[in-house]
Amino acid sequence: MPQNPDPILQLSAVQYSWIGSGGFGITVPDFSLAPAESVLLLGESGSGKSTLLSLICGIVTPRLGSVHIAGTQLDALSAGQRDRFRAEHIGLIFQQFNLLPYAGVLDNIALPLAFAPQRKRRAAPVQDTALKLCTELGLPAGVTQAKAGNLSVGQQQRVAVARALIGMPPLIVADEPTSALDASSQEAFLNLLFTQTKAMGSALLMVSHDARLGDRFDRVIQMSDIAQTTREAA
Ligand SMILES: Nc1ncnc2c1ncn2[C@@H]1O[C@H](COP(=O)(O)OP(=O)(O)OP(=O)(O)O)[C@@H](O)[C@H]1O
Numbered sequence: 445m446p447q448n449p450d451p452i453l454q455l456s457a458v459q460y461s462w463i464g465s466g467g468f469g470i471t472v473p474d475f476s477l478a479p480a481e482s483v484l485l486l487g488e489s490g491s492g493k494s495t496l497l498s499l500i501c502g503i504v505t506p507r508l509g510s511v512h513i514a515g516t517q518l519d520a521l522s523a524g525q526r527d528r529f530r531a532e533h534i535g536l537i538f539q540q541f542n543l544l545p546y547a548g549v550l551d552n553i554a555l556p557l558a559f560a561p562q563r564k565r566r567a568a569p570v571q572d573t574a575l576k577l578c579t580e581l582g583l584p585a586g587v588t589q590a591k592a593g594n595l596s597v598g599q600q601q602r603v604a605v606a607r608a609l610i611g612m613p614p615l616i617v618a619d620e621p622t623s624a625l626d627a628s629s630q631e632a633f634l635n636l637l638f639t640q641t642k643a644m645g646s647a648l649l650m651v652s653h654d655a656r657l658g659d660r661f662d663r664v665i666q667m668s669d670i671a672q673t674t675r676e677a678a
Pocket residue numbers: 462463464465466467468487488489490491492493494495496
């Protein structure tokens with residue numbers, strides 16, 4: 445895929461170190477994602493994948509360098525502004541899905557919209573959009589009335605995908621979402637994710653240990669291709 449002149453994500457000369465035990469540090473000279481591009485990011489355990497995602501999502505900010513998302517310099521925003529910006533622009537899918545077990549399926553899906561008025565407007569009417577996503581993701585009608593904690597793992601996964609996609613954020617970030625799944629469930633999950641992100645024109649950055657998933661993505665990147673890591677001596 446040709447590189448777009450206006451990437452949806454751009455890290456430039458980024459340096460970050462965790463303070464305290466271990467002092468793990470990461471340097472990312474140049475990493476970008478084009479709009480609607482899908483990238484699989486591979487790396488060993490401890491190679492800094494989650495640290496990189498924390499920088500991309502603005503949970504932490506670089507000591508040096510910059511992170512831009514959709515043209516906004518994330519590290520120039522206050523912590524509160526970054527939280528709101530993340531809710532507006534990034535759909536997040538976590539390894540353990542992080543659903544609220546006692547809340548209903550539709551409330552779980554609508555959760556990110558509470559902090560993201562523009563995304564909420566794009567999703568309006570919210571209940572109808574959430575229901576439509578459930579149907580498209582193959583969740584049976586009865587399930588949408590259930591509490592998230594009562595769903596099967598496969599159903600929870602679908603709810604997590606719907607929550608990331610609602611309101612069409614331009615960037616979807618998925619942190620090892622298939623690690624707990626068997627091969628056929630992985631395949632089904634990726635089918636859902638790709639169909640939906642392509643339909644919405646969102647870019648997808650997915651982190652995994654599993655190189656076998658690579659065929660489906662526009663680009664496959666190793667952490668060691670884009671980042672150098674350091675660890676302070678104890
Ligand atoms: N919250 C934190 N506070 C301090 N150090 C941290 C924190 N999170 C991560 N680290 C450090 O960063 C290093 C890299 O961890 P990270 O979770 O980014 O790697 P990873 O590639 O995502 O690993 P895994 O695949 O096992 O999840 C860790 O070994 C740890 O020393």
